[in-house]
Amino acid sequence: MPAYRVESYVRRLCLVLIAVFLLALSGWALPARAVEAISVPATADAVDLTHSVERYENHGNAIQVSTAPGADGIVRRIEVTSRDGQNTDWIVFALSNPSDEQIDRLLVAPFYRLVGSGILWPDLGSSRIASLSPSQGIIPERINSPDADVYQITLDPGAVVTFVAELHTSKVPQLYLWQPEAYKDSVNAYTLYKGIVLGISGLLALFLTIIVVIKGTIMFPATAALAWTVLGYLCIDFGFWNRVFGLSAGGEQLYRAGGEVLLAASLIVFLYGYLNLNRWHIHYSHVAITALVLLLGLFSIAIWDPAIAAGIARLSLAVIGLLGFGVVLVLAFQGYDRAIMLIPTWFLLLVWLVGAALAANAALANDLVQPAIDGGMVLVVLLIGFTVMQHAFAGAALLQGSIGDVERRALALTGSGDMMWDWDVDRDHIHTAGELEILLSLKPGTLEGPAREWLDVIHPSDRDRFRATLDAIIDQRRGRIAQVFRLRSEDGHFRWFLLRARPLLGSDGEVVRCVGTLHDVTEQKTFEERLLHDAVIDNLTGLPNRQIFLDRFNAAMARYKVDGTVRPTAIVLDIDGFKQVNTNQSISVGDSILLTMARRLARQIKPQDALCRLAGDQFGIVLLSEQQPDRIAAFGEALRRTVRAPFTFGEHEIYLTGSIGLAIGDGANTSASEVVHDAEIAMYQAKMLGGDRMEAYRPTLKTVTGDRVVLENDLKSAIANEELRILYQPIIRLADRTIAGFEALVRWQHPKQGWLGPHDFIPLAEESGLINDLGLYVLERAARQLSYWQQQGQDNYRLFTSVNVSSRQLLRHDLINDVKAVMSRSALTPGTLKLEITESLVMENPEYSARVLERLRSFGAGLSLDDFGTGYSSLSYLQRFPFDTIKVDQSFVRNDHKNHNGGARPVILRSIVTLAHDLGMDVVAEGAETESDALELLQLGCEYAQGFLYGQPMPAEDASKMLSNQLARMQN
Template sequence: MRLLILVSLALTAWLSVASPSHALEAVEVPASSDAIDLTRAVELYPNSGPSLQVSTAPGADGIVRRIEVNSLDDANSSWAVFALSNPGDEQIDRLIVAPFFQLVGSRLVWPDLGSSRIASITPSQGIAPERQSSQEADVFLVTLDPGAVVTYVVELRSPSLPQIRLWEPDVYKDTVNAYTLYRGIILGISGLLALFLTILFVVKGTIMFPATAVLAWSVLSYLTIDFGFWNKVLQITPGDEQLYRACAEVGLAASLIIFLYAYLNLNRWHIRYSHLALATLILVLGLLGVAVWDPSVAAGIARISLGIIGVLGFAVIATLAVQGYDRAIMLVPTWVLLLAWLTGAAMTVTGILANDIVQPALAGGLVLVVLLIGFTVMQHAFAGGAIAQGLISDVERRALAFTGSGDIVWDWDIDRDRISTGHEVEDLLGLKPGVLEGPARDWLDVIHPQDRDTFRSTLDAVIDLRRGRVSQAFRLRSEDGHYRWFRLRARPIVGSDGEVIRCVGSLLDITEQKVTEERLLHDAVHDNLTGLPNRELFMDRLSAALARSRAEGLGRPSVIVFDLDRFKQVNDSIGLSAGDSILLTIARRVSRQLKPQDALMRLGSDTYALVLLSEQSADRIAAFADAVRRAVRSPITFGEQEVFLTASVGIAIPDSNPVESDELLRQADMAMNHAKRMGGDRVEVFRPTLQTTGSNRMELEADLRKALQTDGISVHFQPIVRLADRSIAGFEVLARWNHPKRGPISPSEFIPIAEQSGLINELGLFVLDRGARQLSEWQAAYRLPVPLFVSVNISSLQLLRHDLINDVKSVLSRSSLAPGTLKLELTESVVMANPEYSARMLERLRHLGAGLSLDDFGTGYSSLSYLQRFRFDTIKVDQSFVRPNGRSARPVILRSIVALGHDLGMQVVAEGAESESDALELHQLGCEFAQGFLFGQPMEVSEAGKMLDAEMETLRN
């Protein structure tokens, strides 16, 4: 029996050495990831036989297992192995994508011309990956269960696997669509260029055109192969286009030789150029036969030949350019760009340039090179025509220029009093022929009434002054009654007697220009979405109403400003287009409340303002404002859901003292902001105290900013006591501000200011750093059996910042603290504002070594599922549950909270202990810690140090 056990152990050890058995490292696949490159995470086993035994990645239980996979065709197959893990709590779908062809790293010699890479994929558990239809890559759909770790064994169809990625399906679809659009544009430009050059060859039979057309068609053929176009047309098996790709690269090199020979007309320079070009062309075309035998060899030679052609071609071009050959000089910039493209292509195929956009960029660059070559050819071929040589007369040139401008000839024969314009104007206006062919007075019937006097006086002035120019815009009535704008530019022609005999010029239809100007003028003073007046037009109307009121003493205008409450949240939840519809609906509803003398404007994104003239008494104005508020409160139906909104309304009513328009609007805005601070959905009238409150608030914000910069903020420490022996367990760190003029300012006053002004992050980091430093000093000075801890409050704005992790890490690195003694306190409302994000942030904070405390438990959401998920160390019971309130349910609720905390493995701290009876009751209920005025108010560092000294003295005795 022992011998059998020894033999089995030896056999197991031999198998572990003979086959790959080490555990894989699983690649985590977060739900938020778009794409993950698995190329370096894959273990390859080339030519490893018809089956493969591998060890799986450790699962969630840490166990490494072994699996064996057999080949589909029992051949000496190549294999690849990788593992994926889903760290999230939701099932995710991903696409495994292995492209058939990658230009990056495809090699210069014996290049990899692409093929199907994956025959099958076998998972260690779960659903087998499903192959997806694709002409460009092997695509498999995999499903990862929450917390699963799956090892995938891939049977390869080729010994190499240049690239394999894991894509989010929608992102992969969008990426493929984006590249498809780009490829379509490139193919369209290339195809049009090739067709255009071919047509030019038919029109102008110069030899350079067919040579350039051959180059363009070769580039188009290469791009269609590279983009997989022929795979769809010729039904080529995916990944089996090596022959076509090799032939395309050979054709590219051959066409470049043909173009260079034809464009530079090398046969006129020396016979050696022709022999060299012909020999090179024969050798390159011979590669087509090699491609049938081995496409990889032919493609490698073609790539090397392409580089040699580029270098030798540049040498020939430079030599001819030095000799003053025009064609060579014109080709130098384009050939330099071609050399740059060849350099980039060489760096790509050798792997020096390796990214996703280099292959599409090279395709676009190749089309750009051919486009520039085409422009160079056309520039040379069409240089020097009849027009360029100036064979036309000056009169003909002027006639051609006038015809090209599109203007209408306007000729007024003054002696005969007859205006001639041809039939263009009559056609534009839809009039009968000959209506405008007559005396000037006939034009007055079709000219806009507002333009008639100007038209008549302008023509009279030209005749009387016998000089000058006519430049006038006027409107002519069309047959359907609409008017079109025209601009007349003319000058008089004086006869031998000094009198004006004719007036000749041009007439241009400028209707579109005028319409554009009117639209721009309208948009400059109106809101584009609602069509309401914007701030500039509103202020102008308000100023006019105030001026009229002061001049006539009637109708003082009042200003009403209302802002939609929580509109941003509604906009984020239902979308921008729906939000725009809501804004339009609100504008229409409020507009129906107005009378003709009133005016409504859109002041901002969701803020509107009113100039109210129809109501003068204060109670009627307030009633009107309340009607506006109620109009906003009415539900808005959008699709299958109803949206409920409220508005904060502010009113500014001018008194007998003169007031400017901007001041009146500012007063209404201050009243609206006060209504919003009071909870919204209410109407507030401006009063002078609001202005004082606003200015005081701004002063406090400036003073708070200055205090943070000059250490004007101090930290106090309120002791937290261990109820079992009344010993000090820790402190809560609290910010205090002693204003130099106003004295101590309550945190309830300056904390909201800090949150609204963005200073809360700087203030929170200051308190966190000071608390950690002081705790480090205390832990070093007082060697207590259980290390002291401090608790620091974290606001919602701090938690939502990504820099919070770095801030806590920096604070902990500067202070030597026992793990978990720096506790971060967060309220339930802060955590539940964004539960998913909060869970990730709290988990990362815990890994840094910070403790987590849930403050004010029981006053917020109290979601037990999230409480179990967040894994807090401590629960702080709100003081409303600790202080006696005469209700019999209070001890029951308090006992339940303490028991809940203990069942979840958390310690419980009670706030608000003010008497011995409170402390005794909390201890009997099982609460470990308490804080309150019974054990000490928030105190300075020196006083807290004295308490700790007394604590140490008690321990020594």
Template sequence: MSNLIPDPISNVFKSLAIAVSLLVSLVAAPPAQALEPIPVPIDIEALDITSSIDLHREAGNRLQVSTAPGADGIVRRIEVPSRDGTNTNWAVFSLANTSDEQIDRLIVAPNYKLVGSALFWPDLGSSRIAAITPSQGIAPERQKSLEADVFLVTLDPGSIVTFVAELTTPNLPEIRIWEPDVYEETINAYTLYRGIILGISGLLALFLTILFVVKGTVMFPATAALAWSVLAYLCIDFGFWGMVFKLEGGGSQLARACAEVMLAASLIIFLYAYLNLNRWNIHYSHLALTTLILILGLLGVAVWDPSIAAGIARLALAVIGILGFVTIAVLAFQHYDRAILLIPTWCLLIAWLIGAGMTVTGYIANDIVQPALGGGLVLIVLLIGFTVMQHAFAGGAIAQGLISDIERKALALTGAGDIIWDWDIDRDRIYTGNEVEDLLNLKRGSLEGPARDWLDVLHPQDRDRFRATLDAVIDQRRGKVMQTFRLRSEDGHFRWFRLRARPIIGSDGEVIRCVGTLLDVTEERTAEERLLHDAVHDNLTGLPNRELFVDRLRTSVVRSKAEETAKPTILVLNLDRFKQVNDSIGLSAGDSILLTVARRLGRLIGQQDTLGRLSGDQYGLVLLSEQEPDRIVALADSLRKAVRAPITFGDREIFLTCSVGIAFF
């Protein structure tokens, strides 16, 4: 008896086995979903496909995917292994050439994007794509680039190609399709812009460093440190350090994290040093030092995990900006000049921080925002540099800086207000600057020339003495010039100047220069002359007082005895009952009457005579112009009549009389 199953029954079992095997394969295999192809128009220069890709994270070191339907509508299934056997992240996308021409395009995935990089645990950049495998055709060719993963692909007319990208990171911030020439032009434009920004930043940092070396105060090294930190940050952000040191992967992330940490630290140092916070409160110093130590400690954290260090540094930068604004506002309300000058720059820094925060969180996603933020950072440092230089050249920093003995003497000379007087003897040229010419209202350069030109503006009585003094200094090769002389101004008046100078001896023993100072002493001389005049003259009438009157009388007596010249006669005039006049009309009116009487008497005497006021209502006259007794008596009578003439005072007429005493020689 045969054990074989009849053919109809055998066919049924075979069909059932095939159905079961198909069902098992369908359950075990992942669902096959056809991709939606992305059209690549021939006239589009750049196409962002970031949102159109399928990401497969932690999908293993081999990926099976279904391709997009081809032109014949067939969906194929491909399997792509990773090259190093460790990558488990994949990106799948499909491109369709809708034109009837073959096109070449660049697939570009930037290594670092500030846009959307996040505030906490930020993405600090890395190589994104290890390789790209197409479903058909030639494999994309990697292009050389330090800033992005760039692959050149060729799409045949009407073709639809599915690409499987092997990723080195779980995230793919951006991927674009570029026309090659347009991408090259864009990169060149950004390179030119970055070069300009780096050049300005480098020159600014170098200039501030030189300023620190020259001036030496703490404000300048703090500003220079901020400028160098900004320069280092821009060099990393623009990829300059990557080209120089070939930074890749973890190296670039560590460098970027350290740059952001140093940017926050240098901002604290600048704020503390510029505002001179240690002069306000010791707690400011403790707070600044503690914060600085904590931020610098992030450098050690960056070695362990750059992302954590960069996130804390970004948060610290925002906190420093806010607290710095509050500190500046408080000090500005206290009328602190440095804080007031820093307000515009700090407001710009706050605006920059807001823009940077919106960028890293993805609220601003423009292509130019990242280079614009770099340029804004340079602008902030530039404004800070201008603010610091204002202190450097306005005098505030010079007073605190290190100066030499020569500079100290120059400052002392400036503070004294003296004018430099320099006589170059070899060229016979005197230099005094423009101060003397301005005082005398002379043309510029009138006093800059040979010494003999000064004789034209010197007072005639001072010319010989001025010439003899300069000749003596040259001949004797020692000593010093201490002389007071008068110079004539444009309107004919003379001003007094005091010259103090010393000769400078050359290597041959001859005087080569005579250098000193010139000081306008007109007011001093005028005050001295006024004191001398007041010492021997009556303050009310301006006539000689008793001392000068007696001295001139003595002189005339001695002269008349020695030379047998005119014999002096003394006349004394005493106003009658003048005390009653003072009591009736007041002292001020009495003084006016005394002045009127003095003028009347002065009109009647000669130039060689001396009229003086001996006491309150008594006048004396040393008479030399008249020698005959009858003429002297006649003059005395004329003096009495002059006094008796009525004196009008307001609506009153006052009559005076006087007694005259005469003493002949």
């Protein structure tokens, strides 16, 4: 190629690069490309220009554009400068008039549209067009409008005009070119629609407010609040507040954001009030209050940035709608009628929320969408109002505030479940409305008639009293009937009823009617009879207890003092080493031995004698059939041989012996209790001599047993002077090996005998009646120490302490009062002061125990079932008792050579843990001695373990140090 051509190409290339560089530096001043003109039909009511304009964002304070080609095909340039001289946004569009007549049109840009406004950081409305400049012709005239930027545009025949619009914001949600008359008709029609919607909404809000005045239950104010909130929001959306307060085009953003926040808050209030959520669970109240506080906090955000507050409110509406529908469905499945009635309305609310979301995201962009959303909102509130009114009328809620005394008493009778009893004295006709006949399975009309016909179904023992009561009411013409009697059912069984009635006098002062109620008290009477039975009869053996023993011996002594023929003898028999049987074998084995022993001893006595169970392994006999000393001694030896007979359990035999003491009533001025006490002294003497023997009382034995009396007095003094020590053995949480709690154990440092364990003085306390004072002593100090630990650190607020409860404590009502007093004086976390009750103790009287345990649980005490797995019938009763913890007996935990069921032990232990978890209980395993024991318990799912592996019983000071060290390790 010649050199001059190369030079020419290089020169041209440099000129091109220089030109590009200069264009880049001054690109802001270049005119924009020519726009395509939009033909404006003369007959069209409106032309949508929204998507036909060219947008220039942050273009600067001036813009140069090329106009659309005119009729002569020439493209011209125009330059428009911003009014305030600041960087701004622009839109450019061109219109052409193909007709031969002048066209007048209105360019309309609404301030706010829900369609396309968005959900996060929504566009809440503003003035859109600051100015409008044409390339030729008449300058557009701005027309005042509260809802939109409106400019009147005039197009000459055959003209092509390019318009440059300076914007206030970068968004123009809608830009329409309207015929003036069509726009006027559209505005008038929409104004009429707004008035109708506002009228319906206002009447609905006013009506619901009037209902609030009539009946102020919470669901009516909540519904009225929702209606007023919707009315206020519609006033904002329809521009009503703009006209009232004279807001600027963008001043309604704060109002609109606040309206959407209140709309979400009012939905929560309505849902909480209508469904009465506070009756279902306290967590509903917590969630509702938290949500309201957070939503109302959006007002402060709205002052700073309304768009952010509105976006959060719109998301909250969606969340409230979905979660609210879930709550409605859950309560509906539980049979709650209010929730069932709300399902259709709330479903329509979800449909409305979906439509509003689609419109906000521009998925629905029709001009009718926004009016439909506004109308749909009113429709939803209207349906909610109908639902509330339907419930109100169906349940007579509106009339409850104005009912009279007669109606109120009738409602009270219905609510109490009592049956009406009306005796028309003049006609001698009793009316019970058939309820009593249904309960007794009698034929209809059996109990409708004269009072004498009732005598056939009343228990024979109650007939005379029933007849006498009615006669007395008629004769005396005053008083009240409060009588309990029995009625026979169709199957022959009797049920107890309480009749409460009063006479009504006529004008002549005579009784004309007797009206009252019948209440079925069969369960109460059965429970009372069971309590009376358990008060005198041992639940395990069915034998009379110590109180009956003393009563029968006292009666025998009284007869002997009168006739002097039959002298009673008191015999007390105690099984030697019986507690070792419970410890080494199991409590179920011990119970079986006691049952067998009771049957064996019963075969030894004659009809005139009496056999009783005095204590755990102690029996008493009132002997009347033998009078001669040698015959009495022979009877005692027969009893001793009976006890020595082996007890067979499978392949094993258990040999026991008995210590027997006897005392003969001498007819002097000696009480029955003193004679029985003498027999007990003789029995203790037999035990001191090695057991398996019989001793008769003699006065010299009182000095031998004096030590026991001294020990009893010392124990009483130790309790009064607070000399007993409370030690705490750690209970470890196996998951992280941290201290979960302690078991409180009592020890006594006797001034002469040194340290005494519970087995040295607890039986003495039970026999002497000091066990209640001792139990209260331990309970108070354990609660006080636990309260101190819980207050020392936040991590200790769930720390618990277990306290053992003896049989004497549980069977006395004093335990309920003691626990209630201790819980009221101690600031303890509910459920952390656990009462440990042995399995056999509960089963001695399951009906009574269930009631006592329920009362204890209501005071905030935790309940732990001790020695679980060793009883004989606990599995069938376990679900009836409100225990929260099961304590597995150490015989199922220790894996040593003494355990003959080594292969079955893990299976049984796993079953116990699974059963406890299925019943919602925690498991504490006793006797964890090695790391392998702890690992096995953890693998089986056991939560807690207790044993010498984690620490011996220790004073409170040492336990506090362990907690402090644990807290320090956790913080590091």
